[in-house]
Amino acid sequence: MAGIYIFSDRADIAAEIVGFARAAGKEAFVMALGEEAAQALTNAGADKIYAIDGDSELIESYAKDIAEFLIKAGAELFAVGATPRGRDLAARVAGYLDCAMASDVVSVEYHDNQLTCVRMLYGGAVQEKQVLSGLSVVTIPAGKFEPAQGESTIEALKLKADTRVSIVETAPIVKEGVDLSKAEKVVCVGMALDKEEDLQIARDLAAVLGAELGCTRSIAEERHWLPVESYIGISGAVIKPRLYISMGVSGQIQHVYGIRDANLIVAIDINEKAPIFKAADYGIVGDLYEVVPLLTEALKK
Ligand SMILES: Cc1cc2nc3c(=O)[nH]c(=O)nc-3n(C[C@H](O)[C@H](O)[C@H](O)COP(=O)(O)OP(=O)(O)OC[C@H]3O[C@@H](n4cnc5c(N)ncnc54)[C@H](O)[C@@H]3O)c2cc1C
Structure with missing residues (x-):
């Protein structure tokens, strides 16, 4: 029919x-x-x-x-x-x-x-x-x-099935990270970080803001510094927090797709031409290793 x-x-x-x-x-x-x-x-x-x-x-x-x-x-x-x-x-x-x-x-x-x-x-x-x-x-x-x-x-x-593939065992996926889609505030790190220990700079800012830590795909999938649940974008989490702060995130379209519904976007990047500034409400052009600790200290006060 x-x-x-x-x-x-x-x-x-x-x-x-x-x-x-x-x-x-x-x-x-x-x-x-x-x-x-x-x-x-x-x-x-x-x-x-x-x-x-x-x-x-x-x-x-x-x-x-x-x-x-x-x-x-x-x-x-x-x-x-x-x-x-x-x-x-x-x-x-x-x-x-x-x-x-x-x-x-x-x-x-x-x-x-x-x-x-x-x-x-x-x-x-x-x-x-x-x-x-x-x-x-x-x-x-x-x-x-x-x-x-x-x-x-x-x-x-x-109907006839091709039975060459069958289910042998099923197991739930163990999620390691937070559910960023529900986060009110997100601090996001990108490939600008030189080494894994430097994540502490982002963690300090997140702690003072009461924010969750997110990242770009490269940080999770290439460097494996954070669990895959932490990366934001078209193939990761799509978030809508009140506040999103990026540090050293260039702002490629695949990442920006995941933050379009954020209420307030603040970007920190050393390159004034980084595309993230087009998506941002506020931008700080500077070295994150200088800017972020200063911001964290100022917010603590
Ligand atoms: C099919 C496909 C799907 C993808 N899906 C996703 C996705 O879901 N999410 C995602 O995030 N990506 C995704 N990507 C990858 C995406 O295209 C980018 O490669 C990735 O987002 C770039 O990550 P980044 O901004 O951390 O790194 P980079 O693009 O390398 O940017 C690093 C930034 O840090 C800045 N910087 C360097 N040093 C400093 C410093 N000291 N202080 C301040 N700033 C500094 C640089 O100016 C630059 O802007 C996808 C790609 C493909 C092809």
Whole structure:
């Protein structure tokens, strides 16, 4: 049956994508892995829910059979929730279909039965518009559409899984750092620090302000001076503190993406042309090894 076929391992995103299908005047068919996941989606407003029944607990193992099912069903679009698992599935299905794919779209609309997608590039600095034709695959993040509501029926869908990969063991990720997304004040260190012991300069300032310590990706991923939970940016934490103070952070777009919602941005950098000053409300041009201890002392008083 033509229409939009949907998968998301998050029920809220599945309901939002059904909402998009409804707004586009299309039928919406939701796929879920197993009966339990299908039950969780019965209020998502779909025309039908397919409960995938097979030999694997990993949705991506069904990618080949899902692709074949979509062709047989005459699907117009496979829309997948942009979660880590969803992205993995979407890419595989698009590979098997050998079709167009747009990932992490911020808006998606039909014009004359052609699908127009808008995606953010370079940390949100640029918007790219893509027009997809024929059966295509898109991934859609949470919060882009009004969720649909309404009862749906469940139909079992027997699919064959590629069982070469299976789950042997699962373990929770142990988080070492603080949850910066909830911090009121953040002091952020960048690659200007010469040695790990110099983090103390930032810790002293953070202590006097009652702030959490954050960093750029390079400090966490290259130098391993702070846990990965501490780095801010497009691939790290997105923060919205009342106060953010950077020291020796150049302000590349991937970092600035994570601080755009900070109330007050104060930047300290030796280079007056550092891009961080464009994002900052207040800037101090100077050597952090001189400026920061003076600032800490002044704040103590
Ligand atoms: C796909 C991708 C994703 C990425 N995601 C992220 C991300 O999520 N978060 C992130 O942070 N980065 C990310 N990056 C990396 C990013 O592009 C930058 O490389 C990184 O943010 C730079 O870190 P930095 O500002 O600490 O270092 P640098 O760019 O080296 O800047 C150091 C700054 O310190 C200043 N300085 C030097 N000495 C002193 C001194 N004594 N006193 C004061 N200032 C001084 C310099 O003038 C300079 O401005 C990503 C990159 C890619 C390609």
